[in-house]
Amino acid sequence: MKPSSLKTDERTLALLKNIQVFMLPVLLVFSLILFATLSPVFLTAANLTNVAVNSVDLALVAAGLTLILLMGGIDVSTGFAVGLTAWFVGTLSGLNLNPYLILVAAIVIGATIGLFNGSLTVFFGIPSIVATIGTAAIYQTLLFLLWNSRDVFAEPVTPFLSGSGRWLGVPTLIWLVLLIYLALHVVLTKTSFGRSIFAIGSNPEAANLIGLKIRRTRFIVYATLGGLIGLAAVTYLGRVGVVQAYSGNEITFLAIASVVVGGTSILGGEGSILRTLGGVAFIMILNNGSVLAGVPSIWNGVVIGSIILLAVSLKGAVVILERKRSGI
Numbered sequence: 001m002k003p004s005s006l007k008t009d010e011r012t013l014a015l016l017k018n019i020q021v022f023m024l025p026v027l028l029v030f031s032l033i034l035f036a037t038l039s040p041v042f043l044t045a046a047n048l049t050n051v052a053v054n055s056v057d058l059a060l061v062a063a064g065l066t067l068i069l070l071m072g073g074i075d076v077s078t079g080f081a082v083g084l085t086a087w088f089v090g091t092l093s094g095l096n097l098n099p100y101l102i103l104v105a106a107i108v109i110g111a112t113i114g115l116f117n118g119s120l121t122v123f124f125g126i127p128s129i130v131a132t133i134g135t136a137a138i139y140q141t142l143l144f145l146l147w148n149s150r151d152v153f154a155e156p157v158t159p160f161l162s163g164s165g166r167w168l169g170v171p172t173l174i175w176l177v178l179l180i181y182l183a184l185h186v187v188l189t190k191t192s193f194g195r196s197i198f199a200i201g202s203n204p205e206a207a208n209l210i211g212l213k214i215r216r217t218r219f220i221v222y223a224t225l226g227g228l229i230g231l232a233a234v235t236y237l238g239r240v241g242v243v244q245a246y247s248g249n250e251i252t253f254l255a256i257a258s259v260v261v262g263g264t265s266i267l268g269g270e271g272s273i274l275r276t277l278g279g280v281a282f283i284m285i286l287n288n289g290s291v292l293a294g295v296p297s298i299w300n301g302v303v304i305g306s307i308i309l310l311a312v313s314l315k316g317a318v319v320i321l322e323r324k325r326s327g328i
Helices: 003-038 045-054 056-070 078-093 099-122 128-147 172-190 192-202 204-209 214-240 249-261 273-293 298-326
Strands: none
Touching: 003 249, 003 273, 003 298, 045 056, 045 172, 045 273, 056 078, 056 172, 056 192, 056 214, 056 249, 056 273, 078 099, 078 128, 078 214, 078 249, 099 128, 099 214, 172 192, 172 273, 192 204, 192 214, 204 214, 249 273, 249 298, 273 298
C-alpha cells in the first residue's frame, strides 16, 4: 500500500471513530435544544420526570440486551416476552398474593424465558437471530391465546415499582434503573466475567482456546436479560395498567435502537452499558418531544431507523478500514 494511501486511510479511520464517539452526545444535545425551542413545556421538571419514569421498562430491557449484543448475539423477542410476562403478573395480582411474591415470580418467569432462548443457541446451535424470531412468534401467540379478548387490568405491584414512589424527591423507579446500570457497568469493566463477555463477542474461537466457559457465560447472560424482562414487565404493567394482545411489542424495536444508537456493535465485543442509557434517553426524548411539538409520531420511526443505519454503516466502515490496515 502506498504511504499516501495509508495516511488517507488512517485519517478516515480516525474521523469515523470520532463520529462514533460523539454521535450520541451530539444527538442528545441537538434534540434537547430543538424540542426546548419548539415546546415551552419540554424542559420542565414535571415533563422530564415523566419521560424518565416512562422509559424504565425500555431501559431495563435495553440493559440486558446490551449484554447479548456484546456477546455477539441478538434477541428480537424481548418486547413479546415483556407482554407475556406482564399477563402473568396481572393475573397473579388479581389473586391478591403477596406483592413481593409476584415480583419474584415475574423475575423467575422472565429468567425462564431467557434460558429458553439461550438453550436454543447454546445446545442446538441455532443463530440467535433465527432462534428469537421463532420465540417471538411463540410468545406473541401465547399472549394472544391467554388474552382471549379479555384485557387484564392491574394496579402497580408495589409503590416502589410505580411512578408514585419517591426517595429524596426522585421517583424510586429512576433510582432502580441507575442502580442496575451502575452494577452492570462494574461487572463489565471490573470483573473477569465482564471481560469474558467482551472476549466471546470479539472472537469466540479464541475465547474457547484460552479456556473461557462460553456456554455458562451465555446462559448467565440470557438469564440476566430474562430477569430484567420480568422486572420490566412489572414496571410496564404498573405504568400502563392493562395487558392486551399486543402489549410490549413496541419495546423490541426501541430496545435494539437504544443499544445500537448507544454505540454497542452488532458484531459483538464492543460497547458500553452507560452509553446504552444515553441511547434510551435519546429515544424517549425524541418520542416525548415530537408529541409536545405536534410532530406526527410516524416520523420517529424514520429518524430512529436512519440513525440505526448510520451507526451500523459507520461501524462497518471502521471494520473494513481496520482490516485493510492490517492487511486482512
